[in-house]
Amino acid sequence: MKLNRRKFIRTLSHAALAAPLMSLPWARSAFAAAGDKRAIFLYMPDGCIPERFHPTGTETDFQLNDMTSPLEDVKQHCVFTRGLTMYEGGSTHEGGVRKVLTGNSDVSLDYLLGQRLGQNHPLRSIHLGVAANFQAGSDVRSVTFQPGAIPVSYNDNPINAFDQIFKGVNGGDSGSVDLETRRNTSILDQSLSDLNTLRSRLGTAERQKLELHAQSIREIEQRILDAANPSGGGMCSAGNWNQQGFFVPEGYHGYPAKFELDENFKTVSRLQLDLIVESFKCDLTRIGSLMFSHAVSPLRIDGIDLGHHDTSHYGAFETGTAEKFVQYQQYFIGELRYLIRKLNSTPDSDGNSMLHNTVIFLFSELGDSNDHDHNDMPFILAGNAGGALQTGRLLDFKGDSHSKLLVSIANMMDVNVNTFGYTGHGSGGLAGL
Numbered sequence: 001m002k003l004n005r006r007k008f009i010r011t012l013s014h015a016a017l018a019a020p021l022m023s024l025p026w027a028r029s030a031f032a033a034a035g036d037k038r039a040i041f042l043y044m045p046d047g048c049i050p051e052r053f054h055p056t057g058t059e060t061d062f063q064l065n066d067m068t069s070p071l072e073d074v075k076q077h078c079v080f081t082r083g084l085t086m087y088e089g090g091s092t093h094e095g096g097v098r099k100v101l102t103g104n105s106d107v108s109l110d111y112l113l114g115q116r117l118g119q120n121h122p123l124r125s126i127h128l129g130v131a132a133n134f135q136a137g138s139d140v141r142s143v144t145f146q147p148g149a150i151p152v153s154y155n156d157n158p159i160n161a162f163d164q165i166f167k168g169v170n171g172g173d174s175g176s177v178d179l180e181t182r183r184n185t186s187i188l189d190q191s192l193s194d195l196n197t198l199r200s201r202l203g204t205a206e207r208q209k210l211e212l213h214a215q216s217i218r219e220i221e222q223r224i225l226d227a228a229n230p231s232g233g234g235m236c237s238a239g240n241w242n243q244q245g246f247f248v249p250e251g252y253h254g255y256p257a258k259f260e261l262d263e264n265f266k267t268v269s270r271l272q273l274d275l276i277v278e279s280f281k282c283d284l285t286r287i288g289s290l291m292f293s294h295a296v297s298p299l300r301i302d303g304i305d306l307g308h309h310d311t312s313h314y315g316a317f318e319t320g321t322a323e324k325f326v327q328y329q330q331y332f333i334g335e336l337r338y339l340i341r342k343l344n345s346t347p348d349s350d351g352n353s354m355l356h357n358t359v360i361f362l363f364s365e366l367g368d369s370n371d372h373d374h375n376d377m378p379f380i381l382a383g384n385a386g387g388a389l390q391t392g393r394l395l396d397f398k399g400d401s402h403s404k405l406l407v408s409i410a411n412m413m414d415v416n417v418n419t420f421g422y423t424g425h426g427s428g429g430l431a432g433l
Contacts, residue, residue, distance in 0.1 A: 035350035037386045037413050038280050038358040041110045041289040043143050044332040045297040046312040047366025048378040054082045055394050062394040066326050070334040076392040077340050079381040083397040086374035087422050093295035094139045096365030101143050103403030103421025108145045114287040116415045125287035128161055128272040129154035132291035134260040140295040154291050157259050158271035165279050241278055262300045273339050292332050295365050312369035336362050340382050359385035359412050385412035401425040408433050
């Protein structure tokens with residue numbers, strides 16, 4: 001009898017762990033900690049026109065400007081900062097890329113957060129690009145740095161990125177899940193013979209306890225299966241990704257790569273943004289970074305007869321070239337709007353929206369692109385960081401250091417630091433943020 005009991009306990013513990021089911025990426029979301037905070041870092045290339053980017057007004061009563069106007073219907077979810085300066089370090093594009101997330105330290109904030117918060121996740125952080133590597137020099141193709149100031153590569157290929165995140169990590173089937181097969185191979189059902197044998201040898205009281213244990217295991221399995229079932233309201237449904245049907249033909253070796261063509265830029269952008277959200281829903285990571293192109297961007301969007309970087313040298317802020325630069329930056333700001341709306345419509349495990357539990361940081365490597373300076377930086381925060389950030393505000397920090405903003409973001413994510421790189425303007429986060 002002792003041997004049978006021990007055998008049952010082993011069976012029960014294997015079932016409780018649900019190891020075969022937990023090998024699926026979407027199974028993790030059934031057991032994600034309620035209200036886990038997440039962070040997304042969005043890079044926008046080549047700065048801004050300050051007079052046409054920064055909102056005007058008071059802290060809670062403000063009007064958006066041309067470049068930020070796409071956020072009008074979601075500005076209540078945002079914090080618009082101005083007056084932040086990136087001090088010391090290199091100048092122009094290359095210097096801005098090197099210090100915008102590092103504060104002139106040797107590691108970037110997104111990488112640090114991944115290391116601190118990602119120990120129990122398959123991926124500590126993910127780094128996706130939209131033509132971030134196309135015609136990019138080694139000094140501008142990444143805003144993310146490992147300790148020692150070693151650049152981290154960004155993946156521009158959304159198909160490859162999906163496989164790395166959902167298939168390569170857990171041996172899944174690129175998001176394709178046969179739920180009926182999983183139900184038919186229930187761990188509990190596989191052990192039914194052992195359970196029935198044990199049940200027949202138990203007294204009434206012990207049999208009732210066994211039934212309660214079995215019911216608990218069944219509920220665990222059902223939670224995992226429900227998490228994968230989008231028709232039943234499950235959070236994790238990676239099979240819905242890439243509804244556009246974007247693909248790279250087998251044997252395609254053209255230049256540029258298909259995912260780097262200007263004509264596919266907007267499609268790839270949505271795929272990469274969706275991929276970050278899906279990875280959050282499946283609890284595969286808590287930190288995502290995305291680069292729209294790169295500094296000195298060669299991007300050309302239909303309807304604009306100049307390349308992105310050419311328009312950033314706009315001259316006077318009301319010239320025709322300036323108008324074209326405004327259109328480019330409005331596109332990137334519109335992608336931020338898309339991400340805000342998507343996260344806000346996605347429920348999280350604690351009953352709040354995923355936006356509530358996330359902080360988004362949109363940034364660039366330059367302030368005024370015409371002057372190639374690092375003053376009055378175009379920074380926008382969105383989301384509530386689990387309640388740590390009050391949104392719907394415009395804040396002017398009057399020349400304070402952007403490294404304090406990095407400290408504030410780290411603290412919002414419950415990573416307690418007092419400095420992050422440059423300390424010439426003091427330590428701690430931004431007062432009032």
